[in-house]
Amino acid sequence: MADEQRKQLLEGNRRIVERIVVTGELVLETPAHFGGDDALGFVDMALVRDPLHGDALLPGASIAGALRTYLRTRLAGYGADEPRGKHRDDDLALLFGYQHDDDGAQSSLLTADARSRFPAVELRDGVAINPVTRTADDKKKFNLELLPAGVIFDLRLELLVRAADANKGAQDDQATRMVTAFAHALQGFERGEIPLGARKRRGFGKCRVRSWQVRRYDLRQPPALLAWLSQDAHGAPTAQGAGPSIAQLLGVADRAEPDKRAGFTLRATFGLESSLLIRAGGDEAGQPDMVHLTSPRNGKPEPILSGTSWAGALRSRALRIAQTVSARRRAVEYIADLFGPQMTNANVKPRASRLWVEESIIEQPAEPLIVQRVQIDRFTGGTLPGALFAEQPVFAAPQTEVRLEITVQAQRGSDAESQRRLEADAGLLLLLLKDLWVGDLPLGGEASVGRGRLQGKCATLTLHKPESDDGPAWTLTRADDRVAVAGDAAELERMVKLFLEEVQA
DSSP: OOOHHHHHHHHHHHEEEEEEEEEEEEEESSSSSOOOOTTTTTTTTTTOOOOOOOOOOOOOHHHHHHHHHHHHHHHOOOOOOOOOOHHHHOOOHHHHBBOOHHHHOOOSSOOOEEEEOOOOEEEEEEEEHHHHHHHTTEEEEEEEEETTTTEEEEEEEEEEEEEEEEESSSSOOHHHHHHHHHHHHHHHHHHOOOOOOOTGGTTTTTTTEEEEEEEEEETTTTTHHHHHHHTTTGGGEEEEEESSSSHHHTTSOSSSSSOOOOOEEEEEEEEEESSSSSSOOOOOOTTTTTOOOEEEEEEEEEEEEEEHHHHHHHHHHHHHHHHHHHHHHHHHHHHHHHHHOOOOOOOOOOOOOSSEEEEEEOSSSOOOOOEEEEOOOOOSSEEEEEEEEEEEEEETTOOOOOOEEEEOOOTTTOOHHHHHHHHHHHHHHHHHHHHHHTSSHHHHHHHSGGOOEEEEEEEEEEETTOSSSSOOOOEEEEEEEEEEEEEEEEHHHHHHHHHHHHHHO
């Protein structure tokens, strides 16, 4: 009976032979929001906080989910489903556990909650804009807490390496595959390709791990087992440093599996024609009634053009373009597929945007200038009593620049239909770039008095194809009143025509 019980116990045991503990410093490159609950109701969208210390908290579930999504998209492409059934040979399931099984299996990766080192908080207002009137929707204003750029989290992940399965023979590469998949997933943090938190597709949550430390505990050796039980960092071989990659520290190939993600990237640099104002209320005594939005960068406030402002203006103009060349219903469906549906009622099924846009720092603006304005009574032609106000927009200097970065993900997988739709989306982005380039698409508020107009300087367009490092690329540069194109200009024209065919279908 004892032998039978021992056999059953061994069959249910995961036979862990090694524990690999990886720690690192994760640094926010843009503001981030990890949602929590504000019991007092001072903030509409509060940060989740550690109840004991009060520091901002990055839940381990968020870290694990982001790693799993990143690895899945690299291995199978955007929009790929989780493998169903007992895919014991699947690297994703081997690392993160098996979903959709009757019996299921635990993840081999343990992810700890991470606390922020500095409890700094940035408050930002948000508002929903009506695409028809281009004004704020009624009762659609809110505020949210953000962790500013530069905040550091201490990551800790632990990988459980199991013994080889006896049913597969003595020589089994399961442990090697697991460690390799682990390294390739962590490369997303190393390269800054895994954003975290809310509104990732609008520029929030960009982060990067700047240093790694790897400790390996061979549990078959009593000293290492005791070191792990006592959390003794000196009882296991340690590899660390800011220079070596995580793949090198883990001793696996630095190059990941062929990247099956398909997408289109647009990077453009603009000059500012006159001034720009994205309203933010003054939070200090003596400040103007309205100041331009700023965000801390490298210890000082910098004027920014938020990702939500970019996306809102681009969505409104894209819808207008689509409605000009197609029926309204088809135009709305096309734009909703690219930017995500507008949640006008409870019956609308939410879906994430396929278009990612980054926040932009307004570089080298002119010296701040406060402008006094007054509202005029249209009937008398005189000033309205009490309608004097001050504002502080960002003014242009000859060297002022604003950089735009947009990435569009393919719909699903990498088949021919998905590739055709991606190229059509690229054609729409070319039309939007044209309107930004010539100053026909203003950004921010007070466009009626000439604010928010840009002047195109240069742009780079890249079409990323699955399992290919280098896709077709084009470069646009301003040459007096013309645009010089480096690359196949006919291919750009074909993508615009493809957009017209798709939206009119």
